[in-house]
Structures are given as structure tokens and as C-alpha cells.
Amino acid sequence: MIDHSVSAAANMPVLVPEPSTVPVPAALPNKGLITQFLEWFGDLGIFFWNVLRAAVTPPFEFRELFRQLDEIGSMSLPLVALAGAATGIVLSMEARFSLTRFGAKSLLPAAIVFSIIHETGPIITGLVVSGRVGAGIGAELASMKVTEQIDAIEASAVNPYRLLAATRILACILMLPLLTLAADFSGLIMGWVTQALSEPLSFHQFINSGFKGSDFSDFLPPTFKTMVFGLIIGLIACFQGMRTQGGAAGVGRAATSSVVLSSLFVILADVVLVKLIIILFP
Amino acid sequence: MSTINQIPIQTAAKRPGAEGNGSAAAIAVENVHKSFGSQKVLNGINLDVKRGETLAVLGRSGTGKSVLLRLIIGLETPDSGSILIHGQDIAGLAIDRMGEIRKKMGFLFQHAALYDSLTVEENVAFPLLHHKKEMSKSDRAVRVKELLAEVGMEAARAKMPSDISGGMQKRVGLARAMALEPDILLLDEPTAGLDPISSGEIDDLVLKLQQEHQVAFIVVTHDLHSAKAIASRLALLDKGNVVIQGSFEDLQKSEIEFVREFLKHS
Ligand SMILES: Nc1ncnc2c1ncn2[C@@H]1O[C@H](COP(=O)(O)OP(=O)(O)O)[C@@H](O)[C@H]1O
Numbered sequence A: 001m002i003d004h005s006v007s008a009a010a011n012m013p014v015l016v017p018e019p020s021t022v023p024v025p026a027a028l029p030n031k032g033l034i035t036q037f038l039e040w041f042g043d044l045g046i047f048f049w050n051v052l053r054a055a056v057t058p059p060f061e062f063r064e065l066f067r068q069l070d071e072i073g074s075m076s077l078p079l080v081a082l083a084g085a086a087t088g089i090v091l092s093m094e095a096r097f098s099l100t101r102f103g104a105k106s107l108l109p110a111a112i113v114f115s116i117i118h119e120t121g122p123i124i125t126g127l128v129v130s131g132r133v134g135a136g137i138g139a140e141l142a143s144m145k146v147t148e149q150i151d152a153i154e155a156s157a158v159n160p161y162r163l164l165a166a167t168r169i170l171a172c173i174l175m176l177p178l179l180t181l182a183a184d185f186s187g188l189i190m191g192w193v194t195q196a197l198s199e200p201l202s203f204h205q206f207i208n209s210g211f212k213g214s215d216f217s218d219f220l221p222p223t224f225k226t227m228v229f230g231l232i233i234g235l236i237a238c239f240q241g242m243r244t245q246g247g248a249a250g251v252g253r254a255a256t257s258s259v260v261l262s263s264l265f266v267i268l269a270d271v272v273l274v275k276l277i278i279i280l281f282p
Numbered sequence B: 001m002s003t004i005n006q007i008p009i010q011t012a013a014k015r016p017g018a019e020g021n022g023s024a025a026a027i028a029v030e031n032v033h034k035s036f037g038s039q040k041v042l043n044g045i046n047l048d049v050k051r052g053e054t055l056a057v058l059g060r061s062g063t064g065k066s067v068l069l070r071l072i073i074g075l076e077t078p079d080s081g082s083i084l085i086h087g088q089d090i091a092g093l094a095i096d097r098m099g100e101i102r103k104k105m106g107f108l109f110q111h112a113a114l115y116d117s118l119t120v121e122e123n124v125a126f127p128l129l130h131h132k133k134e135m136s137k138s139d140r141a142v143r144v145k146e147l148l149a150e151v152g153m154e155a156a157r158a159k160m161p162s163d164i165s166g167g168m169q170k171r172v173g174l175a176r177a178m179a180l181e182p183d184i185l186l187l188d189e190p191t192a193g194l195d196p197i198s199s200g201e202i203d204d205l206v207l208k209l210q211q212e213h214q215v216a217f218i219v220v221t222h223d224l225h226s227a228k229a230i231a232s233r234l235a236l237l238d239k240g241n242v243v244i245q246g247s248f249e250d251l252q253k254s255e256i257e258f259v260r261e262f263l264k265h266s
């Protein structure tokens, strides 16, 4: 019985205890926030398990995976590059101001490179993608759910966890590090441009002194940690989308809650990941 | 799992509430109860349908006809009772196991539920693309064209679902449901929203499939005229129960208040 109730798409009671629990933070009068959160988290766990099981057994949906990679990459790339560039400029200006005050101007390139690659690039990418892709996937799957298209997929003997969720989540996991590199790159370029405007400095010099004292492997963990962000964004957006109820209003709620919850969990995960990276890669 | 193929078309005057006698029934619904929250929708339903037989399910809207079809294809789980497809109980089957059974079932949703990001043609090709991987692209195109021709929708094949009317969507949905040549077809109001001519064509198609491929049909309909034309048996639902089951004549002869009321207004 358990197997079945979790298998029959997201309209099953197990996944959707009550229509009104769809936007999680909205409090129900008769249920505590904690209970509601635990229920939501339990359902999320069951959902993840279903997706995982579907993802590792054939048939593999390569066509849909490539479509999603393309879609997620192309819809986020311009935004991520722009956000990265803007943070590069801001960081560069702020760092110049504070480091000059402390008489540590020679550390400027290193400070900029380090903070972009270690923290701002990944987190900005995570948040921008949460907004863009989280809302996109949340709304798309929610509208498919309320118009019975997900049921139609299941009725056609195709597993929607495999076709819809696994492909989107995997695409998010794979795209996030690449998008992070794009954010890092445009951040570094604009960071350098901002410095070069104040005093002459070639890009070569900037990069050379920026990366002095650190080697390539220092930058791998912060970039690859964004795969966890990708997992969070894809998983939450698919989950919120596929459990939607209540027509067009439900679609709006699903999109909103996907964005809110995935950004929130990306930031929370970052706290844990930064600590983990410090412990594991001293 | 054994299916008996050569059953003659069921005589219309079958005894109502036939008890499922195992392997002969393609679909057997046994004492199924289903509630949503505190709302009782189905209250101990018993039905069975053999191959080559068409059961028309009638009833007022909101009596749970769509829920019944969704239960049969496993999109909902019964609270109690069981559903057997070719003799196999579908309770508790994992989604991929259920998928194996669903490959031989076709489902037409009440609101068609076409994939709105795909064209009409791609909608019909969807089951073929996923389950007939060995089929070449050109063979698939031929098959899709054939299916669309059956429902009279070849002209709209490159259109998006949002650009065709509800009745046309239903016909495309029917073509999609037939794509894998299922031996069970569950149709939720196939002729609702259709003009009388198209509606007659759908009836002819149902009769043809029933005779040529021994398909087991459950057709939910409000159209008594079409029910009479296609069904070997009619079942009238009310308040979560089968009020009467039998031929059209059985319904006409019935003394039950609700049946007479229903026929009077149809
Ligand atoms: N997923 C659901 N959640 C709650 N109630 C539902 C659900 N599906 C159907 N119902 C209720 O079940 C009843 C029967 O619905 P339905 O089977 O669609 O009726 P119809 O006979 O018109 O097809 C309706 O009152 C409907 O509100």
C-alpha cells in the first residue's frame, strides 16, 4: 500500500495531506507551524526517494535531460553573468575603500578574487537561479498538475518522477557549477575593470597577484558545492510544482513558494557547506 | 492474466451486478469505497467489463464517474475494495509495475489533458515515442497520421492544443489514448462538447474498436442516445452506488424513482 500511495503522482494523500498546506509557511489554524514543517519535510523526503529510485532505473530520459540543460542554462546565463558583474564592481569598490584605510592595498586583487570565487559567485548564482529556474519549474509543473497533464503522463505508462522531476533536478545539479563559473568570470572581469579605472593595472597583473598564495584546488570545493544548490533548487521546485492543487491560484502559490523556499534553503545550506569545506579542505 | 479473446459481443440483457468470475473480466471493480476528506464519493461499487464489451456509465455530475475511471487506471487509490485488471489486483503496485499494465490501457480525460507544450501531432506521438522505441520516425509519423484520421483531426496536426476547441481536444485525446492499441479504453465523456456529426463518428469508432480489437470499454457519458448506440450494458450511478445496471430496455422498465427521473430528463 505504501508503495502505491507514494507512486501515484503527487495527487495522492500521502504527498498532499491537505490542500491548504501547499504554501508551507502559511499557518493553518489547527496545526502548529512545526508539525506542518515536519509534514512538509517528510513529504519532501518521500518525493526525493521516488525521484531517486526512478532516476537510477531505465528507461533514461536523455532527450528531456538535454532539453532541460539547454533551457536552464540559457534562461539563467544572462542573469547570472549580470549579477556576477554587478557584485564584482561592488566588491571591488568596497574592498578598495576598506583595504586602503587599513593600509593593505597590495592585498586588493587577492581579496577580490578570493571573495568572488569563494563566496559571492556561488551564492549569487544560487540565488539568481532559485529565482529564475525555481519559479520557472514550479509554475510549469504546477500548471501541468492542475490541468491533469501529469496524470496523463502517468496514464500513458510513463513515470513522471523520471520524465519530469529527475531530468530537471539533474539538469540543475549539472548547470549550477557552470553558471557559477560564468558568474565568477564576469565578476572577476568587472572587479578588475573597476580597479583599473582607479589606477593602471593590467588584467594579467590583477590575476597574478590575485591568485598568489592559493592554488587551483582551493577553488574547486566552492564551485562544486553549488551542485548542492542545484539539487535544492530542482528538488524543491519540482516538489512544490507536482503537489500543487487548486487551479490557477495554486499555480501562483507554487511558483512563489518554490522561489521562497529554494532561496531560503540555498542560504541555509551554504552555512553548512562553508563549514564543511573548511573542515574537509583546510 | 489469461484473457479470453473470442467472447462474442455480450448480450445486452446481462444480469446486473455480475459477480467478477476471475479471468474473464478485463476490468473488475469489487466493492470499492472512496472518500475525499469527509466527502464520501464511492460507496461500495461493483462493476466488471469483459473484452469486446462496452459499459456506459451514466449519472449526474459530481457522482464520482471520473473518480471511478481514475481509480481503475490507478491515479487514485481506493479506501477499501479492490480493482483487478485482467485478473491482477493493482493495489500497491509500484509505479513502473503499474506502467506495464497501463501500456495496455488507454485513458481519455474529461478535459482532454493534452500536453500544452506539444503540438497535436506530438501529443499523439507521445506514447509511441516512449513505448515503441523500435519504431522508425517515418513509421511513427504514419501511425500518428492514421490515428488522427480516425478521429477526424488530420487537418489540425501542427496546431497547439490551446489553438483548437474543447471538442477537438477531446478527439486528439482519444487518438492519443488509442496510440498503443490498448485492450482497455476508459473514456470520460468522449462526446461532450462535440457536434452531433462528430459525436456520431466517435460512436462509430468505439463500435469498430470493440468489434475489431475486442477492446473492453468503459464510457462515461451524459448522452443517452450515444450510450444506447455503443453500450452493451449501462450502469447508472447515484450517491456513490450503482442504482441499476443492464440494457437500455432494463432501465426503461425500471420502477426505481431515480432511474425514471433520470430518463425523463435525458
Ligand atoms: N482530488 C479530489 N479531491 C477532493 N475531492 C475530489 C477530488 N476528485 C474528485 N473530488 C470530488 O468527488 C466528487 C465526484 O467527482 P467526479 O468524479 O469528478 O464527478 P463526475 O461524476 O461529474 O465525473 C466531486 O464532488 C468532487 O468534488
Ligand SMILES: [Mg+2]
Pocket: B062, B065, B066, B067, B110, B188
Ligand atoms: Mg467527470
